[in-house]
Amino acid sequence: MFSWFRVARDVAVKDLMLFRADWRGAMLAFLVPVALAALFGFIFRNGSRGQVERVAMGLVVEDGSAMCGGVAEALRGHRHLAVRSLSASQIEDCLLSQQVAVVLILPEGFGGGAPGQRPRMRHAPGCLYEANWAAGIATEAILREAGRSILPQAGGAGLVDMLENRFGIVREAATPADQDGAVFGHSFCGMTLQYLLFMGMDCGLLLLRERAGGVWRRLASSPASPTAIIAGRALATMVIALMQIAFTLGCAWLVFGVPVKGSIAGLILVALAVSCLAASCGLLVASLGRSEGRARSIAILVILAVSLVGGLWLPAFLLPWWVRDLGWIMPTAWALRGLEAATWQGAGIGRAALCAAVVYAxxxxxxxxAMAFLTRRPAGRQPRGIP
Amino acid sequence: MAAGVLSIRQLTVWYGARRAVDQLDLELPAGHILALLGPNGSGKSTTMAAVAGHGVRGTGTVRVDGVSEDDSPAEYRRKIGYVPQDLAIYEELSAFNNLMFFGRIQGIHGHKLRERVADALDFVHLTHQADRCPSTFSGGMKRRLNLACALIHQPCLMLLDEPTVGLDIASRDAIFDVLRRLRRQGVAVVLATHHLDEAQALCDRVAILREGRLAMEGTLDDLTRQYRSRTGYFTGEQAPTVLEEIMRTSMVSDNSTRIPPPSARRAEAA
Known part of the structure; x- marks a missing residue:
């Protein structure tokens, strides 16, 4: 048993030396996830700072009433809308050419309360989210103006302001002073995980290449146990993965202000689990792939799919409900939850340990x-001439 | 013949319905080099794989220095140095680190390992290149390092699968020199090759395999005498057909062939 561990250690040390030998590749392996995470963070940070893209709205005012004037003025002044006036004949062209995402039509007689004259909203194909957003803003503006014009005897504008002050919703983030930390926290955790899966895949492909070549046959004719050799490969992958996690999260903390507010022990547990996941995924790729080309293509497809469904790219709440449900069976989703819990979410060791346990499983x-397949199949390629 | 370092008795290996090796008997004493000759598919590589312990199992017994793989896999494998046809070294690790790694895998550690590495480098004349990576080596130097990695644990049987593929004459002679010195040290060597000239230059014994069976085995002198007495003469219409059949089933590689194929001669004449 002692020699088994010694062989595993020797193989791991050799793999780490190979990793270090290509120092340019090693540097890129550390820098690329940081660059990717920073890019994602910058893209999504704007949203959290309130610098959202404004929805392009076309406004068709067919009614000359004071109320409609007030609504139009309120919409033009809204910070989340870019309003341009349109005539009725321009509506279809502007929507189809996506010059505007939505068009709000205030029909003639609407301000006077004519029956059946309700405002209508049309949206461009694929702009359902923008339409919902704009509808909410427009409804708020219309109700406010309607209140002012319909209830003058009850105080009019004063009453509306009073109601808004009393019942209006006050929005605040769960971590008010730390929006950047949350956004960069998610992108760094997600991109680190995705990159580790790709790194594991590369290690698996290297093993597949070795199995087809002379090195594996030489190792197979040595007294070393095949399981010890494979475990050594997994150990090296784990060590590299741990270094990458430390480097990436270190950069996130020092440069991008991502806090590590959770349990340190929980973070270590999750980091170890994630490195195990990267190593085992790599071995799985090596064991199931019959050729390097096939294994690479399938692995890339699977990694991209589990990254997307696991919420590594986008926060889970932006994904459709069925994708969010699917996330519960994805190891990537659990790994992400664990990393986020232990870093910017500031959760205790319990939550991190639960996520880590699922990832370990x-x-x-x-x-x-992977071990079953790798140790069952004969080492190396078949001798020449054998069908 | 003295008790063999390598002793193969009735080895039969099946691949599906096909017998890749069929009731093979071979004996090789210490300090001898055996050339394993045969055309592609004759069972050379399967025999090498079965002896090297690559998970190729069949019936019969293979013993190296009296030990079979079933008795003690680790001890059996420590007695074998295997040199695959492909380079089995890490190009990004220095020659020294390559040898250190393969030595550790063989269970050698500490001061003894360093001594063995120094000896192996010296044996293949790479002492001054110890700190260089094989990626900067010539083809011949890589092959010598490939050989040194199999020598690090001082095996009593060396298995070499076409160790001179792609080498120029000087590099090939350097490999031959290493193998001759191994023979002087009492190591038994099995050399799988397509080249009769290699067998002639280096080997004490030759075994020719055909369709998994041992077609003939003995010293080169024995075989030459045997063939000389079987010289045939073919005339008339049957000659090209007979020659084509001989060349199709021959173990002789193209560059050793003196007579161009009849089809080529016909094309040339046309």
Whole structure:
């Protein structure tokens, strides 16, 4: 048993030396996830700072009433809308050419309360989210103006302001002083995980290449146990993954202000689990792939899919409900939850430990399957001339 | 013949319905080099894989220095140095680190390992290149390092699968020199090759495999005498067909062939 561990250690040390030997590649391996995470963070940070893209709205005012004037003025002044006036004949052209995302039509007689004259909103194909957003803003503006004009005897504008002050919603973030930390926290955790899966895939492909070549046959004719050799590869992948997690989260903390507010022990547990996941995924790729080309294509597809569904790219709440449900069976989703809990979300060790346990379980299953396949198939390629 | 370092008895290996090796008997004493000759698909590589312990199992027994793989896999494998046809070294690690790694995998550690690495480098004349990576080596130097990695644990049987593929004559002679010195040290060597001239230059014994069976085995002198007495003469219409059949089933590689194929001669004449 002692020699088994010694072989695993020797193989791991050799793999780490190979990793270090290509120092340019090693540097890129550390810098690329930071660059990717920073890019994603900058893209999504604007939203959290209130610098959202304004919805392009076309406004068709067919009614000359004071109320409609007030609504139009309120919409033009709204910081989340870019309003341009349109005539009725321009509506279809502007929507189809996507010059505007939505068009609000205030029909003739609407301000006077004519029956059946309700405002209508049309939206460009694919702009459902913008339409919902604009409808909410427009409804708020219309109700405010309607209140002013319909209830003059009850105080009019004063009453509306009083109602707004009393019942209006006050919005605040869960971590008010730390919006950037949250946005960059998500992107750094997500991109780190995605990159580690790709790194694991590369390690698996390297193993697949070795199995087809002379090195593996030489190792197979040595007294070293095949399981020890494979475990050594997994160990090296884990060590590299841990270094990458430390480097990426260190950059996130020092440069982008992502706080590590959760349990340090929880963070270590999750980081170890994530590195296990990367290593076991790599071995799974090596064990199931019959050729390097096929294994690479399938692995890329699977990694991109589990990254998207696991919420590594976009926060889960932006995804459709069925994708969010699917996330519960994805190891990537659990790994992300664990990393986020231990860093910017500031959760205790319990939540991180639960996520880590799920990820360990997945890693264990992947490892068992990979070992079974890798040690069952004959090492190296078949001798020449054998059908 | 003295008790063999390598002793193969009735080895049969199946691949599906096909017998890749069929009731093979071979004996190789210490300090001898055996050339394993045969055309593609004759069972050379399968025999090498079965002896090297690459998970190729069949019936019969293979013993190296009296030990079979079933008795003690680790001890059996420590007695074998295997040199695959492909380079089995890490191009990004220095020659020294390559040898250190393969030595550790063989279970050698500490001061003893360093001594063995120094000896192996010296044996293949790479002592002054120890700190260089094989990626900067010539083809011949890489092959010598490939060989040194199999020598690090001082095996009593060396298995070499076409160790001179793609080498120029000087590099090939350097490999031959290493193998001759191994023979002087009492190591038994099995050399799988397509080249009769390699067998002639280096080997004490030759075994020719055909369709998994041992077609003939003995010293080169024995085989030459045997073939000389079987010289045939073919005339008339049957000659090209017979020659084509001989060349199709021959173990002789193209660059050793003296007679161009009849089809080529016909094309040339046309």
């Amino acid at each position: 997945y890693s264990f299953v992947f490892l068992v399957v």
